Amino acid sequence: MKQLITPILVCLSGILLAQPAEVLTLNKPSLSRGKNIMEALASRASATEFTSDELSLQDISDLLWAANGINRPEIGKKTAPSATNSQDIDVYVVTSKGAYIYEPVQHQLKLVNAGDFRELVAGRQKNFANAPLFCIMVSDISRFRGNDDSQKMRWAAMDAAIVSQNINIFCSGVGLRTRTRAFMEADKLREALKLTPSQFPMLNNPVSN
Ligand SMILES: Cc1cc2nc3c(=O)[nH]c(=O)nc-3n(C[C@H](O)[C@H](O)[C@H](O)COP(=O)(O)O)c2cc1C
Structure with missing residues (x-):
């Protein structure tokens, strides 16, 4: 009996250990690093x-704060502007372990789905799927007021592009690689990221050393 139980326990503990943490607390952003x-x-x-080298926790922490972190806590505003201050962009993060949403107020990553979804973000540019981390700019257009959906999609694209450019400038400043990308398997990603009907993946940035 013992012969049977031991492998089962080893297997179960392996599964439990493989499960990524529900919440990843990020480090305070290092405001003095990087080029001018x-x-x-x-x-x-x-x-x-x-x-494909893993990024350090400090790199991930600084990257997300630079992308769309809160830089004026007293008024809840962010490093990226947004149309009518709608703050429609959420940055999702996809790694080999899972898909996470960046929560700027808590400056933390919350797990939304365990698993490796990097190929869905890489899409037909399969050679990018080895990047250790992708940021995906997702707009929730229900945060815009009014009824003009085509205007909401235009503003969503503009707001996403500004967050993506924050990532570009941060990466350039600290010597990381990145690229703004529109290609991705958006429909399958919607499922993997558990998006609501008003949330749209707009752009993504792979990031690596
Ligand atoms: C809105 C937008 C979408 C883009 N989408 C992709 C993409 O899906 N795949 C890709 O490889 N590059 C993509 N790019 C990157 C451009 O190809 C790249 O910026 C352009 O070739 C200029 O090169 P540079 O960024 O080094 O100046 C995109 C850039 C922008 C601004």
Whole structure:
């Protein structure tokens, strides 16, 4: 009997250990790192290949704060502007372990789905699927007032692009690789990220060393 139970216990503990944490608390952003702003702009370029080394917790923490973190806590505003201050963009993060949503107020990542969905983000650019982390800019257009859905989609695209450019400039400033991308398997990603009908994946940025 013992011979049977031991492998079952080992297997179960393996499954439990493989389950990613529900919440990943991020480090305080390091505000003094990186090149100066003109040097970061001068070296900004879209990467054409990515390494698969894991990013450090500090890199992930700073990346997300730079992308769309709260930079004025007293009024709840962010590093990226948004049309009519609708704050429609949520940054989702996809790694080999799971899909997470970035929660700027708590400055943390919350797990939305365990599993490796990087191929869905890479889409037909399969050579990018090895990047350790993707940021996906998802707009929730229900946060815009009014009834003009085509205007809401235009604003969503603009707001997503600004967050993506924050990622581009941050990565350039600290020597990480990234690339703004519109290609992705959006319909399958909607399922993987458990999006509501008013949420749209607009752009993504793979990020690596
Ligand atoms: C809105 C937008 C969508 C893009 N989508 C993709 C994409 O799906 N795949 C890709 O490889 N590059 C994509 N790019 C990156 C462009 O191809 C790249 O910015 C362009 O070639 C200029 O190169 P640079 O960024 O190094 O200046 C996109 C860029 C923008 C601004």
